[in-house]
Amino acid sequence: MSEASHALNDPWSTLARQRAAMSFGVWLFLASEVLFFGGALLGYTIYRDLYPDAFRLAARETDIVYGTLNTAILLTSSLTMFVAERSAHEGFRRTSLWCLAATLALGSAFLVVKGFEYYDDIAKGLFPGPAFPLQPAQTQIFWAFYWVMTGVHAIHLILGLGILAAMTVLLYRRALPPQSPSFQGLALYWHFVDSVWVVLLPLLYLIGRA
Amino acid sequence: MKTETRAIHLWLMPIAVWLALLILLGLSVGSAYVQLGAFNTPTNLAIAAVKVALVLVFFMQLQSSSALLRLASVAGLFWLVLMFGLTASDYLTRP
Amino acid sequence: MTDILLDSLPPAKPANYLEEGHTLASWLTTTDHKRIGILYALSITAFFFIGGIAIGIVRLELITPHGALLSDDQYNRLFTLHGIVMVWFFLVPSIPTTFGNFLLPLMIGAREVAFPRLNLFSWYLFVAGAVFTVYSVIAGGVDTGWTFYTPFSTLFSNSHVIAAAAGVFVAGFSSIATGVNFITTTHMLRAPGMTWFRLPLMVWALYTTSIVMVLATPVLAMSLLLIMAERFLGVPIFNPNNGGDPLLFQHLFWFYSHPAVYIMVLPAMGVVSEIFTCFARRRVFGYSAMVYALLGIGVVGFLVWGHHMFVAGQSPYANLVFSFLSFMVAVPSAIKVFNWTATLYRGQISFEAPMLYAMSFLGLFTIGGLTGLFLASVPIDIHVTDTYFVVAHFHFIMVGGTVSAYFAGLHFWWPKITGRMYHESWARFSAVTTFVGFMVTFMPQFIMGYAGMPRRYHVYPEVFQIYHVISSAGALILSVAYLFPLFYLPWSLRHGDRVGKNPWGATGLEWTTPSPPPKDNFPRIPRVDVEPYAYHPVGQSADTEGREPHRPQREDA
Numbered sequence: 040m041s042e043a044s045h046a047l048n049d050p051w052s053t054l055a056r057q058r059a060a061m062s063f064g065v066w067l068f069l070a071s072e073v074l075f076f077g078g079a080l081l082g083y084t085i086y087r088d089l090y091p092d093a094f095r096l097a098a099r100e101t102d103i104v105y106g107t108l109n110t111a112i113l114l115t116s117s118l119t120m121f122v123a124e125r126s127a128h129e130g131f132r133r134t135s136l137w138c139l140a141a142t143l144a145l146g147s148a149f150l151v152v153k154g155f156e157y158y159d160d161i162a163k164g165l166f167p168g169p170a171f172p173l174q175p176a177q178t179q180i181f182w183a184f185y186w187v188m189t190g191v192h193a194i195h196l197i198l199g200l201g202i203l204a205a206m207t208v209l210l211y212r213r214a215l216p217p218q219s220p221s222f223q224g225l226a227l228y229w230h231f232v233d234s235v236w237v238v239l240l241p242l243l244y245l246i247g248r249a
Numbered sequence: 250m251k252t253e254t255r256a257i258h259l260w261l262m263p264i265a266v267w268l269a270l271l272i273l274l275g276l277s278v279g280s281a282y283v284q285l286g287a288f289n290t291p292t293n294l295a296i297a298a299v300k301v302a303l304v305l306v307f308f309m310q311l312q313s314s315s316a317l318l319r320l321a322s323v324a325g326l327f328w329l330v331l332m333f334g335l336t337a338s339d340y341l342t343r344p
Numbered sequence: 345m346t347d348i349l350l351d352s353l354p355p356a357k358p359a360n361y362l363e364e365g366h367t368l369a370s371w372l373t374t375t376d377h378k379r380i381g382i383l384y385a386l387s388i389t390a391f392f393f394i395g396g397i398a399i400g401i402v403r404l405e406l407i408t409p410h411g412a413l414l415s416d417d418q419y420n421r422l423f424t425l426h427g428i429v430m431v432w433f434f435l436v437p438s439i440p441t442t443f444g445n446f447l448l449p450l451m452i453g454a455r456e457v458a459f460p461r462l463n464l465f466s467w468y469l470f471v472a473g474a475v476f477t478v479y480s481v482i483a484g485g486v487d488t489g490w491t492f493y494t495p496f497s498t499l500f501s502n503s504h505v506i507a508a509a510a511g512v513f514v515a516g517f518s519s520i521a522t523g524v525n526f527i528t529t530t531h532m533l534r535a536p537g538m539t540w541f542r543l544p545l546m547v548w549a550l551y552t553t554s555i556v557m558v559l560a561t562p563v564l565a566m567s568l569l570l571i572m573a574e575r576f577l578g579v580p581i582f583n584p585n586n587g588g589d590p591l592l593f594q595h596l597f598w599f600y601s602h603p604a605v606y607i608m609v610l611p612a613m614g615v616v617s618e619i620f621t622c623f624a625r626r627r628v629f630g631y632s633a634m635v636y637a638l639l640g641i642g643v644v645g646f647l648v649w650g651h652h653m654f655v656a657g658q659s660p661y662a663n664l665v666f667s668f669l670s671f672m673v674a675v676p677s678a679i680k681v682f683n684w685t686a687t688l689y690r691g692q693i694s695f696e697a698p699m700l701y702a703m704s705f706l707g708l709f710t711i712g713g714l715t716g717l718f719l720a721s722v723p724i725d726i727h728v729t730d731t732y733f734v735v736a737h738f739h740f741i742m743v744g745g746t747v748s749a750y751f752a753g754l755h756f757w758w759p760k761i762t763g764r765m766y767h768e769s770w771a772r773f774s775a776v777t778t779f780v781g782f783m784v785t786f787m788p789q790f791i792m793g794y795a796g797m798p799r800r801y802h803v804y805p806e807v808f809q810i811y812h813v814i815s816s817a818g819a820l821i822l823s824v825a826y827l828f829p830l831f832y833l834p835w836s837l838r839h840g841d842r843v844g845k846n847p848w849g850a851t852g853l854e855w856t857t858p859s860p861p862p863k864d865n866f867p868r869i870p871r872v873d874v875e876p877y878a879y880h881p882v883g884q885s886a887d888t889e890g891r892e893p894h895r896p897q898r899e900d901a
Contacts, residue, residue, distance in 0.1 A: 049455070049456055049460065050449075050454060050455045050456035050457075050458075050460070050533065056532065059315070059532065060458050060459075060528050060532050062314070062318055063317060063318060063321060063528050063531065063532065064458060064459060064462075064524050064525075064528045066318055066321035066322055067321055067523075067524045067527055067528065067558055068520070068524050068558075069322070069325065070321060070322075070324045070325030070328075070558060070559060071325070071520050071523075071524075071558045071559065071561065071562045072325070072562065073325030073326060073328075073329060074325055074328060074329060074332070074559055074560075074562040074563050075562035075563070075565055075566050076566075077325070077329040077332065077333075077562075077563070077566075078332075078562065078563045078565075078566030078567060078570075078596050078599075079566050079570070080329075081332060081333060081336060081592075081595070081596065082570065082581065082592055082596070084333065085336070085340055085589070085592055086587070086588075086589075086592075088340065089340075089587065089589075090587055093587075103278065103281075107274065107278050110274055111271060111274060114267060114270045114271060114274065115267065117267075117270075117304060117308050118263050118264065118266075118267040118308075120308075121263045121307075121308045122256075122259050122260055122263055125259045126256050126259055129256070129259070131256040131259075134256040134259075166579075167578065167579045167580055167586075168578055175587075176580075176585065176586040176587060177586060177587040179579070179580050179586050180580060180581065180586055180587060180588060182579070183573070183574075183579035183580055183581050184581070186573075186577070186579060187569070187570065187573050187579065187581075191569070226308075226309075227309055230304050230305075230308045230309045231309075233304060234300075234301045234304050234305070237297050237300045237301055237304070238297050238301065240274075240277070240297065241277060241281075241290075241293035241294055241296070241297050244281075245277060245278065245281035245289075245293045246281075246289070246290065246293075248281040248282050248289075249281065249282055249283060249284040249285065249289055317531065324559070325559070328559045328646065331646060331647065332563070332599055335647060335649075335650065335662075335665070335666075336595050336599075338650075338659075338661060338662045338665050339591075339595070339650065339658045339659050339661075339662035340659075342659040342660075342661035342662060343659045344659070
């Protein structure tokens with residue numbers, strides 16, 4: 040099939056091998072990402088262990104509605120991304136395009152919701168600094184980690200959206216064959232970004248509620 | 250070009266997983282409001298772990314992946330455990 | 345008539361990878377791993393000299409005990425520059441991105457790395473990181489030391505911390521990309537018959553290094569991101585006023601930076617394994633042990649980082665744990681030193697420049713490693729921490745070790761990379777001068793460090809001046825020794841003897857290709873059926889007569 044052979048790159052002799060290499064390479068990259076976020080998680084864990092009451096107090100100020108909504112959005116985007124990748128793999132170009140577009144829309148929706156949430160957080164003065172409303176001083180550490188971890192996550196999402204948009208356009212224009220292993224790479228990355236959020240939810244939104 | 254309606258079979262498994270994930274989301278948010286004392290945190294983390302496992306196994310297709318990929322997928326986590334563990338040897342033993 | 349005949353001939357195929365395009369664009373858009381290796385080599389050479397000039401000025405300053413040339417602030421910025429540039433823009437990339445890129449596909453019988461475009465992108469990431477760092481220098485420098493310790497770096501330093509940290513952050517992703525590429529290449533592109541235990545030790549070393557790069561570098565990235573966030577956004581993370589713990593930064597920083605020194609030394613170990621076997625005409629002693637030792641160093645190297653923080657406020661219990669593990673990590677390194685020695689024993693040793701540099705490595709790495717054991721002992725470390733003893737220890741390993749191995753590899757593979765042989769006498773002179781210069785520079789530092797001379801100080805008690813003068817004299821010798829190859833190596837490109845496929849009579853698939861190799865490395869992917877280092881029959885001693893490998897690798901599939 041000429042479309043499939045169009046997907047084959049040097050130095051690979053078969054598409055199956057190239058696909059296996061793409062998966063393996065992306066998983067290795069994701070291992071590094073686990074340690075990247077893990078560094079921040081270590082800091083969070085140490086401080087939460089040192090100042091449990093301050094963290095509980097500080098975490099109560101996060102907006103659980105935004106947080107839960109965003110989790111649901113991202114989980115749904117993983118659904119559409121999964122189907123996008125599988126349908127591309129099996130050659131269902133139109134289904135894939137619709138699902139990629141849906142993933143793009145859901146990922147963008149996440150960012151919009153996050154934007155509103157950040158706006159509200161700042162309006163409540165929850166950015167560490169002289170006007171910070173909470174006491175004791177260790178509550179600022181929680182909020183420092185909130186901004187850093189959600190910010191880094193958002194940057195990962197934006198980069199993912201960029202690559203997703205580019206690949207959707209290329210697929211639409213038939214410049215990228217649907218059998219390309221790139222879709223598998225993108226999907227793995229996307230699910231990982233979703234998984235990071237799934238872990239951030241209990242750490243940032245679900246403590247101190249009871 | 251394939252008949253696109255035949256793509257329906259691709260949706261069944263992921264929708265089932267997605268529903269499970271949403272239920273677990275509801276469970277973790279709901280349980281956060283229940284007074285479980287020291288068990289709130291482990292409960293939420295355990296639910297998050299189950300969700301991540303579902304994403305890993307089903308969405309990221311680890312169930313049908315080679316041993317090499319499965320090894321790569323846990324490598325990061327294993328190293329994280331080492332990092333947390335040895336750092337804890339400092340913080341947990343500080344006077 | 346002759347013109348028509350000549351015109352009807354097909355255009356000549358480029359003879360080798362250097363002939364494939366002569367424009368700058370052909371180099372800057374290449375996906376050929378060999379060209380990318382050269383791009384990296386040029387970049388790190390530039391940084392080696394930038395870092396070297398910085399420390400040259402420092403060593404000049406240290407000749408007198410009263411701070412004659414530089415202010416405190418200027419001094420701090422210079423040694424910081426030296427550390428940042430040498431660690432991240434020379435040592436960490438050095439062997440993997442130059443020889444690793446050039447040789448890995450050749451050594452495993454592949455045409456390319458797994459992800460050629462990612463490879464080129466990794467070089468651009470390196471250059472982007474370099475731009476940030478160079479900017480920070482031009483803008484006035486950074487004065488925190490290469491270790492960026494908090495809260496000085498986050499709250500008090502009035503220097504360009506964010507720019508410097510950003511440069512290292514970006515360069516780190518270049519490391520990760522290289523690591524991912526090499527691991528995938530080694531797993532998935534080995535030629536038929538090239539089983540894991542037929543791989544040259546250089547490949548095993550690059551593979552282990554790549555695992556360390558992938559798993560350690562992201563933690564550095566996060567530690568730098570956190571200090572950039574604290575400085576730029578004003579969010580308290582390591583600020584003691586808010587309950588922040590400066591030691592947490594050190595945990596995160598050293599979780600990477602200790603494995604980083606293994607990123608620097610493991611490839612060097614790979615290089616010298618190739619050279620000892622070739623120039624002693626001997627199979628390596630204990631191939632399996634060498635492989636497991638590499639992997640052991642790579643893994644256990646992740647578990648020792650707390651030995652950098654024995655006096656920083658870490659709990660005594662953690663000190664014990666990290667001290668014990670630091671003693672453990674010396675074991676696989678020692679096994680390798682024994683095995684190299686045993687490889688040389690009963691060999692037919694010849695002293696070409698690569699061998700001289702490799703022997704330099706062996707002796708200097710051993711001294712550096714032994715002094716590491718002193719540092720692993722908590723009571724001794726308490727005495728010598730932040731003194732020149734530590735400085736001498738790590739320079740013995742990184743300069744005596746890695747830089748010697750880099751030059752060893754440079755000379756060994758120069759004929760393969762360029763098709764020309766360098767001038768042997770000048771190279772031998774450089775190797776010997778390097779060794780002498782190194783010893784004169786760094787041996788006194790052990791003594792004055794133990795006697796109490798602190799590091800990072802330019803004003804010091806006069807009793808230490810004699811050691812500093814000797815050390816600076818050594819630095820002068822060393823700088824001449826490092827400048828020499830900068831002349832005779834380019835000279836060889838025009839005037840050196842052209843070489844055939846295997847001027848050294850070495851084993852390994854890279855020596856079955858023309859020198860320089862063609863773009864696609866092998867006309868047909870080879871089929872491997874020999875064990876590595878087959879310099880003589882098993883159970884016999886090295887060949888006294890011939891310089892041919894006993895069972896050479898078949899060149900045709």
